[in-house]
Amino acid sequence: MEKYLSICIPTNGMTEWVKIVLDSIYSQKIDNSLYEVVICDNGSEDTLMQFINQYYKEKENLFYKKSTANGFLNQIECFKLANGKFIKFLNHRAKLKDGAIERLIDFARTHDDSTVVFFSNGALADIGDTKEFNDFDSFVKELSIYSSWSGGLGIWKSQLEKILEKDTFNSLFPHTDILFFNKSANRYVIDNNLFFSEIDTQHSKKGNYNVFYAFGVEYPNILLQLMTEKYISVETLHYLLLQNCKFVTNLYRDFIILKKPCSYNLENYKNYLNIFYNEKQIRRHAFFPPVFRRI
The missing domain is CATH 1.20.58 (Methane Monooxygenase Hydroxylase; Chain G, domain 1)
Structure with a gap:
């Protein structure tokens, strides 16, 4: 049976964060047959792999892969492994709120790939819970600079398959390549509900780009x-x-x-x-x- 949701977590081996993220996922007690968790790790150490083998080996819906992808392109490698109807990027610092997985599964059940969606997680204070658009320009303008933010990305598997035909992705903003792929959708949605909180926001740990x-x-x-x-x-x-x-x-x-x-x-x-x-x-x-x- 096709899973409704793939939660994709690219990481550079940050075990202390991924542990909290996984706890926030599996504590929600959602039927594991409805979704999957995909972790793609381009870190230089094997600590995260060892942790998952020790504590999460029994989770049949959890998939881990060691990656050699550079920087943000690890996102693309992670998405390639996803098999759910709808794929949601999840930052390795993002601790899911209670009910978040159920809401994402409901979204996948009740929508199709004619809808482009971005999850702004409360960042756009003026739009309320959700806002819909019927043209790309209005959608991009409302997103403002948050279109550069990987944390809001969600993509349909059917759309991803078309996107992956691209030979190259922007090495700093592959997520923006994906977000901007469908410029003639019937419907664009910004979901501004809170789905997660950040574990650690220190800039001393946010990458070396x-x-x-x-x-x-x-x-x-x-x-x-x-x-x-x-x-x-x-x-x-x-x-x-x-x-x-x-x-x-x-x-x-x-x-x-x-x-x-x-x-x-x-x-x-x-x-x-x-x-x-x-x-x-x-x-x-x-x-x-x-x-x-x-x-």
Whole structure:
């Protein structure tokens, strides 16, 4: 029988987080035949594999694979292993709320692949619980910079099979490639209900990618390409670039001026911030009230 839901957890071997995430999943007492959990681990150690073999070996709906995929591309390797009707990305720091799995299974039961959905987890305060759109431009504009956020991603297996025909994915934003794949859907939905809480939000443990290249160059370029190909309007592009600039300014204040601990690569930040933006202006604005956002 086809499972309704695949919960995909890419990780770099963070056993202490994955343990809490798995506990939050299996404590919900959902029939294991209705869903599966897929873990793809590109960490250098075998600690997580040993933990799962010791404590979760009896879970027939839990699948673990060691991966050699680099960085965020481990997401794609994880999705390839999924067999559920609907696939939900779950960050290895995301502790599921009670009832979250049941709600995701209900969503898979009552919808089909004509619906594109993003789970914003309460981040978009102005839209209430859910908001629907009938065009791609409105959907992308409402998401604002959260379209760069992997934690909200969900995809139908039938759509994923088409997406995986792509030869390459963006190495920093493969999840955004997936989110933006279907630009002519009949229905777009943002589900703003709370599905999880973060275990650990310290930036000292959030990866070693170049954060100013990612959000100063690569993500704005993705948005520019959408406008160039006429999938979003010039007005929407301007709005999104402005929102992203506020976010980048927040990063600048935290990690360049205040020098808060982080694991990110901060090299060449001035060069990267002078492509779509103005580094000197960002520096002047960096003392304004921050715009909070997860990455």
